[in-house]
Amino acid sequence: MSTPIALPARTRAHLSASDLHVARGGRPVLTGVELTVSAGDRLGVVGENGRGKTTLLQVLAGTLVPDAGSVHRAGTVGVADQEIPVPADRRVGDLIDVELAGVRAVLARFDAAVAALAQERPGAEQEYADALAAAEAIDAWDADRRVDLSLAALGAVDDRARPLDTLSVGQRYRIRLACLLGARHDLLLLDEPTNHLDAAGLAHLTARLREHPGGVVLVSHDRALLADVVTAVLDLDPTDDGRPRTYAGGYAGYREGHAAERERWAAEHREQQRERQRLSDDLSAAQNRLSTGWRPDKGTGKHTRATRAPGLVRAVHRRRADLEAHAVSAPEPPQRFAPPALPALPGATLLDAADVTVQRRLERPQSLSLRSGDRLVVTGPNGSGKSSLLAVLAGALEPSTGRVHRSRAARVGLLAQESAAPPRRRAIDVYDAAVGRLVSAGRLAEGEVVGLGALGLLPSRDARRPVAELSVGQQRRLGLAVLLAARPHVVLLDEPTNHLSIALVDELTEAMAATAAAVVIATHDRQLLRDTASWPRLPL
Incomplete structure (x- = not known):
């Protein structure tokens, strides 16, 4: 019996979902989701943090069974989750082999067909023709080269013997993304793929997605990527009938609609x-x-x-x-970010760094000085030391050389790019404990304390849930709330747009431009770079 011919992705790629419903803990997460993605379609999925974007991708990928509704898939599916488990003793090459398993299987069938043809077995000619067509449909022989090209373009580690547990979350994610772009899956399901990419990586990802012959479902906060790539947008934010809306006309059509x-x-x-x-x-x-x-x-x-x-x-x-x-329900008002007023220390040098380096992470000496109201954007490719520099400024990392002086009167706050493992405690308890420690240490006066609800970052129902049950975006909102609760004189933001909703990114950008505190931002986000074009730059 011959192997079925693998049709080109433009012919076979299809994904549809009908009336999807998912609830967790008695709380609706997805309600009545409908979508169809065919070859050539690139569907963006947007919505506030906690609206179920990641849950939807899990349902579409088949890793989560919905409470109601159905999903139909035709073709191979490649998935890029926000988080990648790291089994013990696994290496970069193992991750590549897993992602290219389908390609390897096609090539193995071709090799078997060649052997059968050489042995002149009955039916070998048809088996060979089918195997050749299947391999040519995905250009299987070129898959490893395509992966290598994407590894280089994304700034990912290409040493296949390198243990995965020695790599950062961002490095592992870039390897996974390079594999998916090289494997030529019929359908790509991508969850926040720009979070760990620099300018070169963003340009490569944009080009690959625009030319992808199959279908794409893209969950992203990246406004520039959405504008450059998607053909339609599924909005999971509330509507008058409680069901999501799909807008044609790309990202511009979504904004208008x-x-x-x-x-x-x-x-x-x-x-x-x-x-x-x-x-x-x-x-x-x-x-x-x-x-x-x-x-x-x-x-x-x-x-x-x-x-x-x-x-x-x-x-x-x-x-x-x-x-x-026949009542029309009151619109659920969009959650508005309400940052507290951050203080200034006029005339004082808040932070002064001279010739700081970090071995193997920030090789070129860097110097800077900050006063109240100062603005600075730190740029550079992945691995240039942006996160290390911000960690040194915050006092979370000791420099290998150089010195950092912080004013005793100045409070310095850092929103790190990667968070610690989420605790089982409720978000409100984590927030209150952090504020309590600041008050007890005399770093924050009672009159400066702001309640979590007043910041507009987490609704009360989510503030009372364990942090481990919140989405990655909601956990990042909590981290931002803890940072602002300290009323810092210096705000250090490492890739602040990662995982945050489009609306909150716009509000945060506006707030940081107006605050009296000093602000330093390290980012690759193209829209944020445009929005802060007037700020001084520190290229690494």
Whole structure:
């Protein structure tokens, strides 16, 4: 029996989902999701942190079974999760082999067909033709070269003998992404693929996705990538009927359609509120007329006099009940970031670094000085030492050479690119404990304490959940809240757009531009670089 011919991705790639519902802990995460992705489609998935974007990708990939609804896949599927487990004793080459397993299988079938043809077995010619067609459909012989090209373009480790547990999260992710781009899967499911990429890596990813012949589902906060790549956008944020919306016309179409949808919903709600108020006033007036001895006009029949007043009340009740039956739910207001006012120390040098280096991480000596209101953007390729420099400035890492002087009166806060393993404690308890330590140490006055809810970063229902149950984006929001709670005079942000929603990134950028504190940002985010174009640059 011959092996079926593997059709080109442009022919066979197809992914559809119908009426997907997922709940966790009794809380709806996905409600009524519908989508279709065919060859050539690149669907962006957006929404506030915690709206179920990662959950949706897990359902589409088949690693999570929905509570209701169905998923249909045609073709091979490649998945890039935000987090990559690292089994003991696994190496870079093992990860590459896992991601190219489908390619290896196609080549193995071809080798077997060649051997059968050489042995002149019956049916060998057809088996060879089918195996050749399958290998040519994905250009299987070139897969390892494509992976090597992507490894180089993404700045990933290409030493196949290197143990995975010696690599950072970002390095492991770049290897996985390079494999997926080289394997030529029919369908790509990518969760925040830009989080660990520098400018060269972003350009490579953009080009590969634009030319991908199959289908792509892309969860991303990266506004530039969405604008450059997607053909349509699925928005998981709330709507008037509780179901997600899909917008055609790429990212620009989404921005326009989303704004129009919110305005229509809000206008309909305002009209409903006005009508409800009018009916409520009518009801109150009718009840008042009854209680004050209302009488019909002279000449009105006895039966009418007896029934008109109660009938009026019943009519108003009926109209009000009818309104309630067709009520438009109040729009859930977008969660607005409300940063506390950060303090200044006029005239003081808050932080001064001279000729600092970190062995094997920040090789070129760097010097800088910060005063209140100063702005600085640190740029450079992956591995140039941006994260190490910020860690040294924050006091979280000792420099190998050079010195750092921090004003005793200045509070320095760092939002690191990678967070520690999330605890099982509730988010509100983690936040309160961090604030409590600052107060006890005399670093923060009681009058400066801001409650977690006041920051607009986590809704109360999520603040009371264990941190380990929150999405990666929500955990990052908690980290940002803890940083701002300290009221720092110096704010150090390492890739602050990673995992955060588009709306929060815009609000955070605006807040950091206006604050009295000194701000240092290390980033690859192209839109953030555009938004901070007037800030001084420190290229590494």
